[in-house]
Amino acid sequence: MASRKRTLLKIIILGDSGVGKTSLMNQYVNKKFSTQYKATIGADFLTKEVQVDDKLVTMQIWDTAGQERFQSLGVAFYRGADCCVLVYDVNVAKSFENLTNWRDEFLIQASPSDPENFPFMVLGNKIDIDGGNSRVVSEKKAKNWCVSKGDIPYFETSAKEDRNVEVAFQRIAKDALKNQKDEEIYLPDTIDLSSSSTQSSSSCSC
């Protein structure tokens, strides 16, 4: 079975609407960029296979909708994520401030087994706009926030100009992979034959 050693990673992309989540994903997976804004409804799903060191990894990328009204979908979407990517627009202060909410919300809804060490990633997108002159969130400010939240890796990206996108996602895969639990030995219960309760119902209900 050739596929046995392959790993599947579930990656959730979160952030305010319009920060460029879908564009980043499209740039990464399809190498395409469109200036036209198309709001994501619910979630989009894309997959991409990458090589991380000697491992073949399939990234199952969940591109979620940024609008408030989709927040109720959280549990359904976040469950079992291997990495959460938080995206903001360096030109919109509010989108940066909301990162805290997005992160908290994710941790509540996904309730990962080890929240302290759950791999996050922050991407400051749209650094290309106006040659960087319209940016309102400085790199330093963003990095400080990342450090305060447990040293979250930070990248500045431009989905439009394909800057840092590949690198960022490669890092995402690597971090998520690192966080994968060492496989434990699969050991189901043992059976005590002397007790009569081991028998489940054998009557046929058809």
Added chain:
Amino acid sequence: MRESDPSDKELNSENNDLQTENPGSQDVSFAYQQTFDAKQADDGPCSLPSHLSEKELDNNGSSTCDNGVNIESADAQREATGLTTFEFPVPEEGPQTYVKKVKSELEGASDGNQTEYNSDGIEEPDPGDTNANAEHRECSPRVANAQFNSQDKSDPKGNEILEQRDTVVNRSLTAFSSTCNIEPVESSIIRVQSAVENGNMEGHRPYADSEGKIASLSAVDGVAASSNGRESFEEIEVVDSGLVKNGGLLKRDLFLEKQHQSEDDSSESWRKHKKHFFILSHAGKPIYSRYGDEHKLAGFAATLQAIMSFVENGGDRINYVRSGDHQVVFLVKGPVYLVSISSTNEPLRVLRRQLDLLHGQLLLILTRSLEKCFVKNANFDLRPLLGGTENVFSSLIHSFSWNFASFLSSYTCLPLSHTARQAAGAALQDIADKNLLFALLLSDSKVISLVGAQKASLHPDDIFLLSNFVSSSESFRNTESFSPICLPKYNSMTFLYAYIRYLDPDICLILITKNSDAFFHLKDCRARIEGFLMETHVLRDISNSVARGGLRVEELPGGDVSYTSAPRSRRMGDTKDSTITVKLKAGVGGTAGLWHFIYRCVYLDQYVASEFSSPLETPQAKKRLFRAYQSLYASIHGAPTGAHQMQYRRDGNFVLLAWSTSDFEFLAAFDPLAEKSSSITVCNRVCQWVRDMENDLFFIGGSPFNW
């Protein structure tokens, strides 16, 4: 209503006459139904009471046989109206043109795509899901932007109509559009982009933007499928060359399915498969897909999970979605989600049972402890634990199209003389000790003998899944093996250990213990059993029986029942003197046009089926009959309006007869030209014969359920 005396279960041809006097008698209502093959039991329990379908067919201008009519007039009427298609297998002209007309109407008016989404609706009440029972939902993703709109609709009348629509084509057209008035409640919730835009719902056709027409169209499609058999032919091309040998799964088939490994949801060929099965985790990670590479289908799995989890979060549960020809059936088993997408027109309860068995197979390999892994880590990836088991799943899915155990929930025995079977049982009993839980002697999926420890009983489904697991794993064939397995109906939480050894290519011995270190002990046991069977020549008897094959309808007794293709006036009871007895040549079925039968003994949980013989030799014919039996069986069990304990159906392919009592269930297929009276006589004889041969056909000595 049913005669309660089991000894008096004679299926009487004179029921026809009796019924004239007693038209309300429910259990003996016969219906000539032209459109049996595909659709009428599609929603599981929605097969109409026979009397109703007769009425409707009458309304539709198709002729039917009146309930209380006697043989003469039945024949006369048949001739007069041309109900029976004497030009077999040429499909009826009427329904088809009608279908074309409706289709073109609908397609002409269409601008969108419609999916019917039923959150529980008409399916039989599912224990533990009472809150969703009464609720019926409709959902309609429109193809343009592919949004998944969920609309609440509590319209009991709609349910009623849904149940009937398959047979009542004409009526549902008007009735449905008048009763269903659906307003979107929420909009744009889940983007089912990969499901619709990427074309996974391959059956999407442009439909008219009216719920009524959609429902009717699916009914019409069913008629189309049944009248020309097109559906089954296409499917057979893809999967089913393996029906050549009833029991043996050919490696070639598995190889065929392997070929599809390179596909994903964007490939045309992947979308064309008639029946998909998926297992995924509640995080949306793919675990198994029948076709295509699981990793490449990660996006598709995510879509399925998003839909299921979304409904789940609302405190509800999604049961199935219908979209044109396609049924998407969902089953949630804790953290494991199972989905089938099919265009095979199988009844819903059959599809759900298949998902259940698929889950059982997963448990057989891993036990329910796998759920703990998901509790610990929701992102747990189950795939590595299932390494090397694709064949087990693909052979299980394959058996859903040929193994009657898949829908009968019973096992079948290798025909064997009573003494030989007793000797085999004694050999197994001989080694029974506290270490041993079960000992089974199998020939493929047929039981030769089995022994269970005190109080322990083996469920037929466990036998089915275990025999599939063993027979689909090549590595068991040539070596003696000791493998952890779980018998999900016995105890789904723990591993047991199975010692597996083929005594010859057709005979497999399985010894099941709770001790993980019992290998050498069981190896000794095997040697003792093998020696004993050899000495007593039982092994030879078994091999002979395997070589001889199963029951053949041509060899059944009762050749004095006449069978002529020309309808003739005849009354029950004078078969011997007034008609010419036609001895049939081998190759055209058995007495009176009997082609095939299944007899299920209820209290033994065992069944016996005849071999597929001419003219049921082509894979198409076999699969058609298999599916017809499935629907028939579902209809004698799951009908919400009460079980139809006796059914007689005729279409262009065959006459089907079902008879259900508290002791046994009997399904039979006849030549479409067979006469009702003689087929009923033959059924009585076959049932009697099976009962006479009980000792050879069934495993009776120690019914595992009477310990």
